Amino acid sequence: xxxxxxxxxxxxxxxxxxxxDAVALSGRIFTGRDRLHQELADGTASPVGLRDGAMYHCGPxxxxxxxxxxxxxxxxxxxxxxxxxxxxxxxxxxxxxxxGKGGMGEATRAACRENGCVYLQAVGGAAALLAASIxxxxxxxxxxxxxxxxxxxxxxxxxxSAVVTMDTRGRSLHRTIERNTRKNLKxxxxx
Amino acid sequence: MKKAHxxxxxxxxxxxxxxxxxxxxxxxIRRALGREKKDxxxxxxxxxxxxxxxxxxxxxxxxxxxxxxxxFRFTVPTGxxxxxxxxxxxxxxxxxxxxxxxxxxTVDSVSGELYVTNVAPAAPLMTFLxxxxxxxxxxxxxxxxxxxxxxxxxxxxxxxxxxxxxLEGVRRCVLDAVWKxxxxxxxxxxxxxxxxxxxxxxxxxxxxxxxxxxGDRSEVKVLARLEDRLTxxxxxxxxxxxxxxxxxxxxxxxxxxxxRLPASFFVSVxxxxxxxxxxxxxxxxxxxxxxxxx
Numbered sequence: 001x002x003x004x005x006x007x008x009x010x011x012x013x014x015x016x017x018x019x020x021d022a023v024a025l026s027g028r029i030f031t032g033r034d035r036l037h038q039e040l041a042d043g044t045a046s047p048v049g050l051r052d053g054a055m056y057h058c059g060p061x062x063x064x065x066x067x068x069x070x071x072x073x074x075x076x077x078x079x080x081x082x083x084x085x086x087x088x089x090x091x092x093x094x095x096x097x098x099x100g101k102g103g104m105g106e107a108t109r110a111a112c113r114e115n116g117c118v119y120l121q122a123v124g125g126a127a128a129l130l131a132a133s134i135x136x137x138x139x140x141x142x143x144x145x146x147x148x149x150x151x152x153x154x155x156x157x158x159x160x161s162a163v164v165t166m167d168t169r170g171r172s173l174h175r176t177i178e179r180n181t182r183k184n185l186k187x188x189x190x191x
Numbered sequence: 192m193k194k195a196h197x198x199x200x201x202x203x204x205x206x207x208x209x210x211x212x213x214x215x216x217x218x219x220i221r222r223a224l225g226r227e228k229k230d231x232x233x234x235x236x237x238x239x240x241x242x243x244x245x246x247x248x249x250x251x252x253x254x255x256x257x258x259x260x261x262x263f264r265f266t267v268p269t270g271x272x273x274x275x276x277x278x279x280x281x282x283x284x285x286x287x288x289x290x291x292x293x294x295x296x297t298v299d300s301v302s303g304e305l306y307v308t309n310v311a312p313a314a315p316l317m318t319f320l321x322x323x324x325x326x327x328x329x330x331x332x333x334x335x336x337x338x339x340x341x342x343x344x345x346x347x348x349x350x351x352x353x354x355x356x357x358l359e360g361v362r363r364c365v366l367d368a369v370w371k372x373x374x375x376x377x378x379x380x381x382x383x384x385x386x387x388x389x390x391x392x393x394x395x396x397x398x399x400x401x402x403x404x405x406g407d408r409s410e411v412k413v414l415a416r417l418e419d420r421l422t423x424x425x426x427x428x429x430x431x432x433x434x435x436x437x438x439x440x441x442x443x444x445x446x447x448x449x450x451r452l453p454a455s456f457f458v459s460v461x462x463x464x465x466x467x468x469x470x471x472x473x474x475x476x477x478x479x480x481x482x483x484x485x
Contacts, residue, residue, distance in 0.1 A: 022235065061256045072291050073247075074257035078337050078375060101337070101433065102375040122335060124377035124433055125466035127256040128247035139312060147305045148295055161239065163232055163435065172456045177436050184428045185370045189353065189363060189433045 004159075008052035009096040017164045019171045023120060024159040028138070029054040029099070034081055034109040035150040038140065040093065041085035047141040048154065050093040057082065057100030059149035061127070062137070069137040071155065073127035075085075076101040086095070087111035103165055103174030112166055119166035121173075133160045194279065196361045196478030201283035202290070208331045208470040209253045209292045212244040213485045215405045216381075216442065216467045220244075220415060222289045223379065225324035232309075233437025238270035240432070240465055251292075255377075256291040257335035261315035267320035267478075272321045276327070281310045284365040287420070326473040326481050332401055333468040338380055338460075341372035344373070344393060347456040356456045358417055361386055361446075362424070368460040369425050369441065374434015377464035381405065382421070385459045388449035401463050402471075404485065411440040414446045420444075432465075435483070442467070 006117060007027025008112055017023065030048065032040075032055050040046055060074035086108040089095055096117050098104070101124040121128060130133030138154040146152075165173040200386040220240055227234040247254040263280060267273060285308035287293050297306040297314050306314070322328060345364040345461045352367055354360035365384055372378070383400035385393045421444040431437025442465060451457065471484035 020231070020232070040283060059256060059289055059294070061258070065290045073253040073294070075256050077257065078340065080375070101377070102373070103434075112425055121374075121433060121435065123236050123243070124374075125255040125335075125464055126239050126243035127254060128250065128252045128464075129239055129243040131252070131256075132246060133267070163235075165435065174373070177430065177434055180436070181370055181373070181428050181430050185366060188366055188424050188427060 005083045006181045007054070009054055010052055011096065014096045014118045015116055015168045017118050019167045019173045021164040022112050023162055023164060025054065025097070025099075025120070025162065026158050026160070027156065029056050029151040029155050029157055031056045031058045031060060031151070031155065031161070033057065033059050033077060035146045036152050037082045037085040037089065042086040046093060047152070048164055050089070050095050052094060052096050054090070055095050055101060056155075057064035059099070060131070060153060062148055062153065069140065071131045071137060071153075073132060074131040075125055075127035076122040078102045083108055083143055090115050099162055103172060104123045109166055109170060113168060113170035116168050118164055118168060119163040120162035122160075122162045130160065133157050154185050193230070193477045197276070197279045197281050197474070198286065200472065200474055200478055200480055201280055202287050202357065204329060204331055204470055204472050205283060205287040206292045207483070208250065208333050208468045209258055209287075210247045211252050211470070212248070212254060213467065213469055215485070216465070217241065217244055219405050219442045223442070226438045231437065233431045235441060236432035236435070237439065243378045253292060254468065255292055255335055255464070257337065258296055259333040259335040260339065260382065261309070261469040262332045262334070262398070263315055263317045264320070265317065266320045266328040266376040268325050268326070268327070269321060269329065277317055282314060284309050284315050298301060312385070327476055328473055330402055330471040330484075331469070332398070334398070335464060338376035338464040338485040340361075341368075341376040342394065342459075342461045343368040343371065344390060344460070347458060358413065361458050362417065362421060364458040365421050365460055366424060366428070366464070369428060369430070372462055373430055374432070376462040378430055378434055378467065379432055379442045379444065379465050380438045381463040381467055382441060383404070383461040383463060384444065386446065386448045387451035388457060388459070389455065390457060392449055393457045396447050396449050397405065397461040400447050401461075401467070402468060403445050405443045409446055410450075414448070417446045420447050
């Protein structure tokens with residue numbers, strides 16, 4: 001069963017999600033990568049309110065069309081690089097949904113539990129499919145400063161597919177799988 | 192050289208590589224889908240990968256937004272103007288970027304500034320070989336940063352892995368690399384392995400394995416056996432698509448070798464994500480297409 005969640009992503013909504021849930025996310029989301037996370041964590045004011053918002057670890061391929069923008073490809077990028085910055089962004093700015101790939105570390109796991117935030121794993125590489133769930137580009141911030149890949153794109157999505165892999169109870173599917181596969185590895189090395 | 196022909200067909204090579212998943216890769220993903228339980232995350236993710244491939248092909252958009260490092264390998268006839276071809280390739284890359292087949296993806300490592308055309312020193316990467324044919328054999332591999340970051344190089348013996356300087360040692364290294372990668376290289380990926388060489392040639396040769404089709408086996412018997420064994424072993428790890436568990440943890444293993452110095456024994460493991468972008472074309476002396484490969 002797919003759980004639908006819609007912006008704003010309130011604490012109540014995200015606390016109802018569990019590791020392993022397939023979700024379809026709709027509404028406003030923001031992209032951000034290394035440059036943006038570092039700036040926000042260091043205290044640069046966000047040009048938009050992030051409370052109850054979603055941060056998508058993604059550097060899309062975006063084309064100018066007329067006065068607007070069209071996203072051609074937008075899959076997730078590796079989230080782990082943002083692990084040093086994410087807890088401050090969750091705590092200070094109120095982000096409640098992180099979308100990315102590969103999961104995040106202990107610092108973010110703790111911040112998710114304490115503040116009520118979830119991590120969603122999207123399918124890495126499925127950039128055309130995920131771009132098709134973007135209805136429109138509402139705006140872009142830091143385009144001049146960071147360039148199009150690192151910029152903060154404001155997107156409106158409809159039924160964006162992902163799986164909850166870190167929830168508000170402090171569970172992480174990434175950690176579980178790492179542990180299980182370590183056992184399998186050990187067996188293969190001994191056998 | 193008919194400049195316009197060459198440029199047009201090199202842009203087409205880039206477009207196909209970026210947007211059109213090779214049939215051998217797609218077939219292996221389809222077979223993997225049949226092994227996973229319906230409604231499992233593994234099944235859902237694999238079917239999304241196939242949907243993505245179909246959509247990217249139909250709409251001519253990049254399979255993955257990280258359009259990666261572009262590595263061209265040209266095999267040219269005797270006396271062919273490789274400098275001319277290099278400059279045509281660079282302009283084809285700039286054009287493919289303007290057309291949205293490539294992301295602005297090339298960053299100056301000191302200033303952090305973007306090369307907006309993706310043309311920079313050593314970018315795109317080009318290797319020229321001389322061949323016996325009258326045509327130019329142009330191959331392109333595009334490899335993103337996520338899977339590049341999970342590559343590993345081992346120097347044997349490795350005490351913690353219990354890996355000595357033999358094929359069993361190599362097997363241990365590859366399994367360790369796959370475990371360390373988890374889903375982060377966009378599993379299920381393909382493992383390119385090189386036994387021997389030095390630190391630079393080892394990785395280069397490991398990546399060269401990605402030019403092989405997934406269906407082929409090493410011509411060296413013991414290496415073919417190692418490839419099969421590793422494919423079976425990796426399945427038992429149950430890392431699964433994107434590292435969320437499942438029966439499919441890789442799409443294949445390709446092992447090559449280079450000679451080494453007596454003092455060195457490197458095992459280099461390169462990881463290619465499931466969005467395996469590899470294409471090739473044979474071009475005539477005027478830049479016309481003889482045929483597409485893969």
